[in-house]
Amino acid sequence: MHRSGRARSPRGPRRGAARGWLLLLPALGAYVGFVVWPLITGxxxxxxxxxxxxxxxxxxLGNYATVFTDPELLGAIGNAFVLLVFFTVIPVGAGLVLATLIRSLRSGGFARASQTILFLPQVIPLAAAGIAWSWMYAQTGAVNEILRAAGLGWLARPWLSDYGTALPAVGLIGSxxxxxxxxxxxxxxxGKIDRSLYEAARIDGAGWWREFFAITLPGLRQEIAVLVTLSMIxxxxxxxxxxxxxQGGPGRSTLVPAISIYRIxxxxxxxxxASAFGIxxxxxVVACVLPVQRLARAGDR
Incomplete structure (x- = not known):
């Protein structure tokens, strides 16, 4: 019998795997050196x-006992959960409304300009955003001047120096x-949602709200999961x-875990x-993010 073809050597797949690992080694080494090893050391x-x-x-476990019994550290964790509302709920909710409105404009210069203007804060470094907003929140800053011009001068105050408004004011910067x-x-x-679904809904007499909850929200499940994950982190x-x-003030009203870890x-x-608090x-973070990922995967089944 004559063989129809030449037997393939097992060395081929092995060489391919070896080359793959060689290409992966630099990135793997960087990951181990800058992520895995510091984590183990921490x-x-x-x-x-x-x-x-x-x-x-x-x-x-003495350091961990301190983390869970020290009122200052527990207060920092509580402030972080308050910021979840401003960093997650408000941006995602506002993004849904704005994205739907911009999409209704179809195409055009106004829609493109709106996207550019809305995305600009994301390009600005967070440190620069914090400095700029601290000026705007000052007693004679832009926020108070706008309130006075609108006849709401009684609301003017040093927002970042007030115990009651400092944390919400910082949260709005994140929003x-x-x-x-x-x-x-x-x-x-x-834009990835099939437009025929909207057309069929309109033929059935569905209004804007019904289209939003029956088509738009289910179609954006993965995007919302990604945004909630990023904003929670x-x-x-x-x-x-x-x-x-x-810097965590006034007092401890805006103190968060990252600032506490830095100070400690x-x-x-x-x-x-500091290492225990970091762990x-x-x-x-993992405990908060995992349920979101599981819900997103469960919705796709």
């Missing part, structure tokens, strides 16, 4: 009382930054905006407690 440090220079003392990203991504998602790990605008590690030189923050 977990190790979290079990010690160490100032970063002297001898480390084993304390076991302003993230709304453009939410709008553009949701607008892209709306931004809220729970926020640092730039708060550090440049309030670099100001108080308590590397062990707790990471677990908290």
């Amino acid at each position: 977990v190790q440090y979290s079990f010690y009382d160490w100032n970063g220079v002297g001898t480390a003392t084993w304390v076991g 302003w930054v993230l709304t453009g990203l939410c709008t553009v991504l949701l607008l892209t998602g709306i 931004a809220a729970l790990s926020s640092f730039d905006i708060i550090y440049t605008s309030t 590690g670099f100001t108080q030189s308590d590397v062990g407690l 707790v923050l990471m677990i908290l």
Whole structure:
């Protein structure tokens, strides 16, 4: 019998796999060096009382007990959850409304200009946004001047220096930054929805609200899941905006976990407690994000 073809050598697939691993090694090395190894080291440090220079003392779960019993650290976690409303609920909700309105304009210069203007805050560095808004929130800043011009001068106040308004004011900065990203991504998602579905709904006499809840929202499930995930991570790990605008003040009214970790590690030189709080923050972020991802996957089945 004659063979119809030459037997393929098993070395071919092996060589291909080896080349693939060689191409992957630089990225894998960077990931291990800058993500995995610092994470392992942080977990190790979290079990010690160490100032970063002297001898480390084993304390076991003592640092974690401090995280869950210290009122200041618990208050920082509470403030982060308050920011979830401003970083997640408001931008995603506003993005849905704005994306739907812009989509109704079809194409044209106004629609493109609206997308560009809304997305501009996303391009601005968060530190710069915090500084700019701290000027606008000042007693003689743009926000108070607009209120006075509108006859609402009784509302004017130093927003970032008031215990009652500092955290919402900082949260609105995050809303302003993230709304453009939410709008553009949701607008892209709306463009992927089959237009025949809207036409069929209009033939059946469906109004705007029914189209929105029956077609638009289900069609944007994946986009909303991505945005909620990104905005939740931004809220729970926020640092730039708060550090440049309030530094956690006045008092502890805008203190968040990232600011606390920075102070504990670099100001108080308590590397062990800072590492423990960082690990707790990471677990908290994962615990909040995983249900969102599972709900998004369950909806696609």
